[in-house]
Amino acid sequence: MRITASKTMVTMLAIGAAAGAAFLISCATIDRVVVAPPMIPGAKYVGMDSCAVCHEKEVQDFKVTAHARIHIEGDADRVGTQGCEACHGPGSLHADAGGGKGKFILSGKEADSCFQCHLDKRAEFKLPHHHPVTEGRMTCTACHNPHGQDINLAKGTLVGRVNESCAQCHREQARPRVFEHEAMREGCITCHNVHGSINPKMLTERDNNLCLKCHAQIALPNTQGQTSIGKFDHTPFLRQGTCSSAGCHTAVHGSDTNPHLRY
Numbered sequence: 546m547r548i549t550a551s552k553t554m555v556t557m558l559a560i561g562a563a564a565g566a567a568f569l570i571s572c573a574t575i576d577r578v579v580v581a582p583p584m585i586p587g588a589k590y591v592g593m594d595s596c597a598v599c600h601e602k603e604v605q606d607f608k609v610t611a612h613a614r615i616h617i618e619g620d621a622d623r624v625g626t627q628g629c630e631a632c633h634g635p636g637s638l639h640a641d642a643g644g645g646k647g648k649f650i651l652s653g654k655e656a657d658s659c660f661q662c663h664l665d666k667r668a669e670f671k672l673p674h675h676h677p678v679t680e681g682r683m684t685c686t687a688c689h690n691p692h693g694q695d696i697n698l699a700k701g702t703l704v705g706r707v708n709e710s711c712a713q714c715h716r717e718q719a720r721p722r723v724f725e726h727e728a729m730r731e732g733c734i735t736c737h738n739v740h741g742s743i744n745p746k747m748l749t750e751r752d753n754n755l756c757l758k759c760h761a762q763i764a765l766p767n768t769q770g771q772t773s774i775g776k777f778d779h780t781p782f783l784r785q786g787t788c789s790s791a792g793c794h795t796a797v798h799g800s801d802t803n804p805h806l807r808y
C-alpha cells in the first residue's frame with residue numbers, strides 16, 4: 546500500500562494485513578507502522594464520491610483538511626481507504642442499505658481507527674500520566690474535529706479559542722481570574738503534554754524548568770550563587786520544592802486574591 550499526500554512524502558512500514566506496503570506522507574521521511582484498519586465483514590471500499598450523495602456537508606468540509614490530502618495507490622483491496630473510509634471503514638454495505646445510524650459503518654470514535662496511521666500516538670497514550678482515551682473514557686474527538694478545517698481544536702488559531710476545548714471539561718483551570726497568569730494566553734499546552742507524559746499532571750517538565758523557560762533565573766552579583774527571579778531573591782525558596790508547590794505560587798492558573806499567584 547502506498548499513501549501520498551499532495552504536500553508531503555513519508556515511508557511507512559506496514560505490518561499485519563497490509564504487510565510489505567509503504568506509506569508515503571511527508572517531505573521529511575518518517576518511519577511509521579501502519580496497522581490493519583478495523584473492518585466491517587463483507588464490505589468493500591466505494592470512495593468519497595459515493596458518500597457525497599448523502600453526506601454533502603461532511604464531504605465539503607472535509608476537502609480542506611490534512612486528511613483529505615492523503616492518497617492511496619496500489620493494493621487493490623485498500624484502494625479507497627483515503628477519504629472518509631480511512632476512518633469509517635469500507636462503506637459499500639452502508640451505502641447500499643441507504644445509510645442509517647449504526648448501519649454497517651464504523652463510527653470512527655474508536656481510537657483504533659486513528660492508531661492505524663498514528664501509531665506513535667498509541668505510545669503517548671501509554672505513558673504513565675495520560676488522558677483516558679485508551680480506557681474508553683473519552684475519544685480523540687474531544688480535542689480533534691475529524692472533518693473540519695480546525696482539526697486541532699485545542700491548539701486553535703484564533704485568540705480566545707486556544708483553551709476552549711480544554712475548558713469543556715476543566716472549567717476551574719480555564720476560567721478568568723482577577724490576577725491572570727499571562728502564560729495561559731499561550732495555551733494549556735505550553736505546560737501540559739495532553740496526550741500523555743511521564744510527569745504527574747501531564748506536565749511538560751517535572752521540575753522548575755517548567756517555569757524557568759519564561760522566568761529567567763538571574764545570578765545576583767557579588768554573592769555566592771544567590772539567584773533572583775522576577776527581581777526578587779529566590780535562593781531560600783528554590784530549595785523547598787517546585788515553584789508551584791511548597792506554599793509558593795500554587796495558583797499557577799491564575800489567582801483571584803494574590804498578584805503573585807500565591808493562592
Ligand code: HEC
Pocket residue numbers: 591592593595596597598599600629630633635636637639640641642643644645646647648650651652653
Ligand atoms: C444512500 C445515502 C447514504 C450514503 C450513500 C452514505 N450514507 Fe452514511 N448515513 C446515511 C444516513 C441516512 C445516516 C444516518 C444519519 C443520522 O441519522 O444522523 C448515515 C450515517 C452515517 C454515519 C454515522 C453512523 C453512526 O453510527 O452514527 C457515518 C459515519 C456515515 N454515515 C458515513 C458514511 C460514509 C463514509 C459513506 C460513504 C462510504 C456514507 N456514509 C454513505 C446515508 C448514507
Ligand code: HEC
Pocket residue numbers: 593596597600603604605607612628629630631632633652653654655684686691692
Ligand atoms: C480522520 C478520521 C475521519 C475521517 C477521514 C472522516 N471521519 Fe466522519 N467521523 C469521524 C469520527 C471520529 C466521528 C465521530 C465524531 C464524534 O465523536 O462525535 C465521525 C462522525 C461522522 C458522522 C456522524 C455525524 C457526526 O458528524 O458526528 C458522519 C455522517 C461522518 N462522520 C461522515 C464522514 C464522511 C462523509 C467523511 C468523508 C468526507 C468522513 N466522515 C471522514 C472520523 C472521520
Ligand code: HEC
Pocket residue numbers: 550570571611612615626631632653658659660661662663685686689691696697
Ligand atoms: C489513513 C491514515 C490516517 C488515519 C486513519 C488518521 N490519520 Fe490523522 N493524519 C494522517 C496523515 C498522513 C496526516 C498528515 C500529517 C502527518 O504527516 O502526520 C494526519 C494528520 C493528523 C493531525 C494533524 C493535522 C494538522 O494539520 O495539524 C491530526 C490532529 C490527526 N491526524 C488526527 C487524527 C485522528 C483524531 C484520527 C482518527 C479519528 C486520525 N487522525 C486518523 C493519517 C491518518
Ligand code: HEC
Pocket residue numbers: 656659660663666670676678683684685686687688689697699700734739740
Ligand atoms: C485532551 C485533548 C486531546 C486528546 C484527547 C487527543 N489529542 Fe491529539 N492533540 C491535542 C493537542 C492540544 C495537540 C497539539 C499539540 C501541539 O501542537 O503541541 C494535538 C496534536 C495531535 C496531532 C498532530 C501533532 C502531533 O503530535 O503529531 C495528532 C496526529 C494527534 N493529536 C492525534 C491524536 C489521536 C490519534 C488521539 C486519540 C488517540 C488524540 N490526538 C487525542 C489534544 C488532544
Ligand code: HEC
Pocket residue numbers: 676677682683687688699710711712713714715733734737739745746747
Ligand atoms: C472530554 C473531557 C476532557 C477534555 C476536553 C480535556 N480533558 Fe483533561 N482530563 C479529562 C479526564 C477525564 C482526566 C482524567 C481525570 C482522572 O483520571 O481523574 C483529565 C486529566 C487531565 C489532567 C491531569 C489532572 C490530574 O489531576 O492528574 C490535566 C493536566 C488535563 N486533563 C489537562 C487538559 C488540557 C490541557 C486539555 C485541553 C488540551 C484537556 N485536559 C482536555 C477530561 C478532559
Ligand code: HEC
Pocket residue numbers: 708711712715718719728729732733734735736737746748789790797798
Ligand atoms: C504555566 C504553566 C501552566 C499552564 C499554562 C497551565 N497549567 Fe495546568 N497545571 C500546571 C501545574 C504546575 C500543575 C500542577 C499543580 C500542582 O502541582 O498541584 C497543573 C495542574 C493542572 C490540573 C490538575 C488539577 C490541578 O489544578 O492541580 C489540570 C486539570 C490542569 N492543570 C489543566 C490546565 C488547563 C485546562 C490549562 C489551560 C486552560 C492549564 N492547565 C494551563 C501548570 C500549567
Ligand code: HEC
Pocket residue numbers: 726727728731735736755756757758759760775788789794797804805806
Ligand atoms: C509561557 C511563558 C510562561 C511560563 C511557562 C510561566 N510563566 Fe509565569 N508569567 C509569564 C508572564 C509573561 C508573566 C507576566 C509578566 C511577569 O510578571 O513576568 C508571568 C507572571 C507570573 C507571576 C506573577 C509575577 C509577579 O509579579 O509576582 C508568577 C508568580 C508566575 N508567573 C509564576 C509562574 C510559575 C510558578 C510558573 C511555572 C509553573 C510559570 N510562571 C510559568 C509567563 C510564563
